[in-house]
Amino acid sequence: MTPVLWGRASSVNVQKIMWALEECGIAHRRIDAGGRYGQTDTAEFAEMNPMRRVPVWQEDGLTLWESHAILRHLARGPGAALWPKTRNEQAIADQWIEFTTTTLLPPLIGVFFETVRLPPNERSPEMLSKHLGALDAALDILDGRISQSPWLAGKHFGIADIAAGSPLYRYFTMDIRRPARAALDDWYGRLTERPAYVKTVMTSYEELRGA
Ligand SMILES: N[C@@H](CCC(=O)N[C@@H](CS)C(=O)NCC(=O)O)C(=O)O
Known part of the structure; x- marks a missing residue:
């Protein structure tokens, strides 16, 4: 099939x-x-x-x-x-995939809800501020990693970049404050140069907007 x-x-x-x-x-x-x-x-x-x-x-x-x-x-x-070439790189890829699940996505989803998904009258500045604080802390950690390595698992683009990079289009397009992070901004810029990212991720999320 x-x-x-x-x-x-x-x-x-x-x-x-x-x-x-x-x-x-x-x-x-x-x-x-x-x-x-x-x-x-x-x-x-x-x-x-x-x-x-x-x-x-x-x-x-x-x-x-x-x-x-x-x-x-x-x-x-x-x-x-997309599979890391060495056993060590596979372990590092797994580490960043787990980080994406446990640390990056929850606050990013929280910010997305407080900015896009919830109707304006249900949004809470306190919740937004709480999620933004956790998101900033997670993005600082990602920024630190990318400042040492071109891609999350090492020398090559792969599944860890896909896991962590897919929600970043929303981060970079939501109406929020965004401190500059040189390495993270560069990594995101390199993702946006990939035709597959443009086609599948850099797409409208308007159907999700709360009324
Ligand atoms: N941990 C799951 C999360 C899956 C998940 O929460 N999917 C959301 C969409 S991003 C969903 O199915 N929401 C209900 C819906 O779309 O009806 C995964 O990574 O696949």
């Missing part, structure tokens, strides 16, 4: 997979699901992913959810160009 990616193109977690697929020219079909596209509340979807979340990846003999697990799976196969 042609592999199937379930998930709406406006989801930052789906975008990670779309970006990896595009970087490596991996044939697949994408089906819109989640958010305004629904489908996640059906029994069939729950069988694929009991979390009822997107993305979900389906190929012969495998149904997989959790975007970072999908990224690793692709990079161990047709997306090998």
